[in-house]
Every structure is written in structure tokens, then in C-alpha cells.
Amino acid sequence: MQTLEQLRAGALQGATRLQLRGGLTDFPREIFDLADTLEILDLTGNALCALPDDLPRLHKLRILFCSNNRFTELPAMLGRMPALTMVGFRANRITSVPATALPPALRWLVLTDNQIAHLPDALGRRPALQKLMLAGNRLRALPDTMAELHQLELLRLSANAFEALPDWLPTLPRLAWLACAGNPWGAGRAQAMRAAPAAAIGWQQLTLHEQLGEGASGMIFRADWRHSAGQDKGSTPVAVKLYKSDMTSDGSPLNEMAACVAAGRHPNLIPVLGRVTGHPEQAHGLVMALLDPGFVNLAGPPSFASCTRDVYDDGKRLDWPAMLAIAHGVAAAAAQLHQRGIVHGDLYAHNILHDAAGRCVLSDFGAAAFYDPAAPLSAPLQRLEVRAFGLLLEELLALSAPPAALRAGLAALQAACVAPDVTARPLFGTVVTRLHALRQDAIDRPR
Incomplete structure (x- = not known):
């Protein structure tokens, strides 16, 4: 990650990638000094609510990240940037997506965790679009023009307000990865959890050790599970996944928990031993079998x-x-x-x-x-x-x-x-x- 001081001192001349953090409230005009080389601009994690109208001066920009800021509208000038193929505005306050904000070569669009209730018909007129992330919004429908997105392969619609999925959606010839949980149309996770309940495992029975991994929804730790609190009956090595409470690019972590439990036992699925109860910060978690380190x-x-x-x-x-x-x-x-x-x-x-x-x-x-x-x-x-x-x-x-x-x-x-x-x-x-x-x-x- 670079700093604003480096940018202003001219120390980043020739950079193709720029990442700036630090509570920015205004777009640093010095970024335009990199117009002839800059291809990736990451302004995630600031306090921006607008971009300059002359942003297309960054004529080589291919990828733009402005997640975790304060935008209420997807900036309209993005549609005037012919080289821009990837746009990420996750976790803002966006309610409006103007048709003019969609770059003509758009390939990957991330609008997760906003307040969007409507998308423009122009979205279906971006033939290069392959990846579209819309989880955690207020959508009830998609534009029918999206039936023409014959290159679309991954679509995230979880945690919206769909009463039904569009009839044309399953006919898209290249669509392979669809996330659609947490909508009124589907079976609910509560119903699924009742059908396949998991044993309750108290937090006090678990001793966590090193972190084994981390994904969008949570962190996985190696742990020991004492089978009976207060009694010396030995322990079992396990893996514990503690879930984050916020919205992920795929949807709600609570839905993931329910699906893991409802999946049942199978030689090619990781066995779920129980769910964590009594976490001091009320975090949700699952206790799972510990895989051989050779995996x-x-x-x-x-x-x-x-x-x-x-x-x-x-x-x-x-x-x-x-x-x-x-x-x-x-x-x-x-x-x-x-x-x-x-x-x-x-x-x-x-x-x-x-x-x-x-x-x-x-x-x-x-x-x-x-x-x-x-x-x-x-x-x-x-x-x-x-x-x-x-x-x-x-x-x-x-x-x-x-x-x-x-x-x-x-x-x-x-x-x-x-x-x-x-x-x-x-x-x-x-x-x-x-x-x-x-x-x-x-x-x-x-x-």
C-alpha cells in the first residue's frame, strides 16, 4: 500500500497500481499524474462520496475499487471509461445505479452490501459481463435485458428480496455459479436447521490453537474439544470455524452454517460435529472434523x-x-x-x-x-x-x-x-x- 505523501512527492511516477487508505474525503488530484501508466486504482476503506467528473483522464485504468466508502450513487462518469473492465463498490450506501455508470467493456461488477432496489436495463447490454456480485441489497427483480448476457458465469443474488427468480435465469448458457440464498423465494435456513439440527458445543469446552485458514465468511482454527466440561474425559482435535457477522460477497454467513449442517454426512464432505454456543462475543461457529494435514x-x-x-x-x-x-x-x-x-x-x-x-x-x-x-x-x-x-x-x-x-x-x-x-x-x-x-x-x- 502506498501513501498520499509518496504520491504528492512524485515518488510513484510510472506506477501501474495504486492503493491509498487513510480516511480520504476527497479524491487526490495528484492521481492524475499517473494517467499514462495507472491500470489499477484501489481506494477502498476511505470516506469518499464522489469521484471527479474528469476521472476518464485515467485512460488506461482497467480496475477500480472503491469499497467501504460513502457513495450513494455509482458514479456516472465510469461509463465514459472504455478501458475499465472491473468495478468494485462493495459496502457503500448506494441506492442508484445510473445506466451511464456502466463501462462499455464491463467484465466484473461488485455492488455487494448496498441499498440498491433497481438496476438499469443497460446492465443487460454489457456483453462482456462475466461476474456480477449483488448480494445484500434490496432487489426484487432483474432487468429482462440480462437474458442477453451470454457470457455471464457467476452471479450473486443472496440476501435480497426476490419473491421468484426470473424464468430466463436458468437458461443462460454459461452461468455456472449462482448464489441466491436469503430471499423469500427459497426454503429458509431456519426450516433447514430444524430438519437437521446440530449438537450444541459450549465455548468453554473448546481450546483454540493456531489459525488454519480464513475465508470471506470466517476464520478456521485448530482446537481441542473437551467432551464433558469439568470432567477429565479427554479431548478430540477438531477444527472450529467462527463466522463473521457482516455480509459477505456470497451472502449471509448464517446461511452457510445452516447449509453445512443440512448437508449431512458424506465421505466427501467435512463432518459437522456441532455448533458453538456461549461465545463471549455471541459469534456463531461450527465444530468440524479436523482434516489430515496432507489435504x-x-x-x-x-x-x-x-x-x-x-x-x-x-x-x-x-x-x-x-x-x-x-x-x-x-x-x-x-x-x-x-x-x-x-x-x-x-x-x-x-x-x-x-x-x-x-x-x-x-x-x-x-x-x-x-x-x-x-x-x-x-x-x-x-x-x-x-x-x-x-x-x-x-x-x-x-x-x-x-x-x-x-x-x-x-x-x-x-x-x-x-x-x-x-x-x-x-x-x-x-x-x-x-x-x-x-x-x-x-x-x-x-x-
Whole structure:
């Protein structure tokens, strides 16, 4: 992070990226001294409520972050910035999104945690749009023009006021990651928690140790769980996830808790042992089984450049039996979720933990949503997630070298999962059956 003093002293000449914090109430005009080089501008965490009308002078700017400020309107001049592809205004006070505020090359728009009740028709006329984050607003509908967003792959609608999802939404040919919990249309988390209650584990029974990880919704710690307070009956090593109370890019952390519990036991899901009670700061939390330290993330999350696709370590490879075990395990876990009326919403390699032998678990339920399996929307929602699996399978195939017959069978399944016609995609029950048959055939085939 740079400082305003460095900027004013001319020490940042030639910078392509600028990040300024420190309670700014006005846009520093010295930023225009970087107009010929600046590509990424991050003004998150200040007290700004406006940007200058001549901001388009930053003619090379591709990415703009102004989250956690005091904007009440998405600035109109952004639409006059042809190079701008990513715009982030999370956690402001925005009520108005003018049509003129949408850059023509817009690819990634973040308006999470604002007060937006209406979006302009122009949003559906941004053909490059791939990623749209709208959780935590006051939306009841989306513009029908969005049915033309044929490049849209990730959409976050959680914690709004939708009585129903648009009929055209499940027909978008590339949509794969949809978060829509916390709206009146879906099954409620309270109902789901009643159907699958979790044991109460008192905070005083837990001893936390080092932090194991952190996501948008909370932090995970290694811990010891004493099974009976006040008695020496030993303890069990566990993982404890403590949730943040604020809105995340995916929606409410409380919905994630409910989905984790309702998902049930499965070899490819992390077992939930109970929920934390009696936290001194009233934080919500879950106690989960502690994974073997040999488990690692299959990939890293998307980058600015990849937008919706995960980033793998250079040189990462998988033996084909491990690759096939991961594919089968993830599909089987997703099939159970769908049987229980849950869509994961974020079926990505970066949310899969695996070891060298191909053991794996699907984690991070931050984008999960409950739905009625008997409702007409059920199958279309499931098939959106099947596309996400198809993209994952494509990546797994690129990491491995299976025998020719197995590769051909997996490639055919992968193509079916990402078919542009959503209704032509198989459901996860069929995917699991086909993977099992391919796996058995590969094992039985003479080498």
C-alpha cells in the first residue's frame, strides 16, 4: 500500500497500481499524474462520496475499487471509461445505479452490501459481463435485458428480496455459479436447521490453537474439544470455524452454517460435529472434523485476469487414478446436496481439498442455497451446478494423462455437462453413474 505523501512527492511516477487508505474525503488530484501508466486504482476503506467528473483522464485504468466508502450513487462518469473492465463498490450506501455508470467493456461488477432496489436495463447490454456480485441489497427483480448476457458465469443474488427468480435465469448458457440464498423465494435456513439440527458445543469446552485458514465468511482454527466440561474425559482435535457477522460477497454467513449442517454426512464432505454456543462475543461457529494435514487446496481462486476461472500452481499434475477419484468424489457429494435440496453455488477447485491419493472433500458453503426439490426450478438449478462440475472436469483432465479410452469417455461426459442447452445437461445422479462406470472400466481394462 502506498501513501498520499509518496504520491504528492512524485515518488510513484510510472506506477501501474495504486492503493491509498487513510480516511480520504476527497479524491487526490495528484492521481492524475499517473494517467499514462495507472491500470489499477484501489481506494477502498476511505470516506469518499464522489469521484471527479474528469476521472476518464485515467485512460488506461482497467480496475477500480472503491469499497467501504460513502457513495450513494455509482458514479456516472465510469461509463465514459472504455478501458475499465472491473468495478468494485462493495459496502457503500448506494441506492442508484445510473445506466451511464456502466463501462462499455464491463467484465466484473461488485455492488455487494448496498441499498440498491433497481438496476438499469443497460446492465443487460454489457456483453462482456462475466461476474456480477449483488448480494445484500434490496432487489426484487432483474432487468429482462440480462437474458442477453451470454457470457455471464457467476452471479450473486443472496440476501435480497426476490419473491421468484426470473424464468430466463436458468437458461443462460454459461452461468455456472449462482448464489441466491436469503430471499423469500427459497426454503429458509431456519426450516433447514430444524430438519437437521446440530449438537450444541459450549465455548468453554473448546481450546483454540493456531489459525488454519480464513475465508470471506470466517476464520478456521485448530482446537481441542473437551467432551464433558469439568470432567477429565479427554479431548478430540477438531477444527472450529467462527463466522463473521457482516455480509459477505456470497451472502449471509448464517446461511452457510445452516447449509453445512443440512448437508449431512458424506465421505466427501467435512463432518459437522456441532455448533458453538456461549461465545463471549455471541459469534456463531461450527465444530468440524479436523482434516489430515496432507489435504491441500486443489487450486487457488480466480485472479483479476482469469475472472471466473481458478488458478493452478505451475507444474501441478495429478495421477489419473487420483484425478478420477476427485471427480467421482465431488460429483457424489454434489449429488447428495441436490437430493437434500441444497445447491453449493461455488463448486470450484479452490473449494476442494485433496491429498496425493485422490481423497477429497468439497468445502466452503458460503454460496449455498436451499430449494424445494419438487419445485419446477429444481432441475434447472441443479443443471447450472452441473456446468460448474463440467468446467472442473475440464481442468482435471488438463492436469492428468489418463488412458486414451478413459480420456475419451471423460471428455464426452465433460461436453455433456457444459452443453449450451441447459436442459441437455445430465443431473448429478447420472454423472456419478457414468463416472463410476468409467472408473470401473479403467481398472478392469488390461494394461
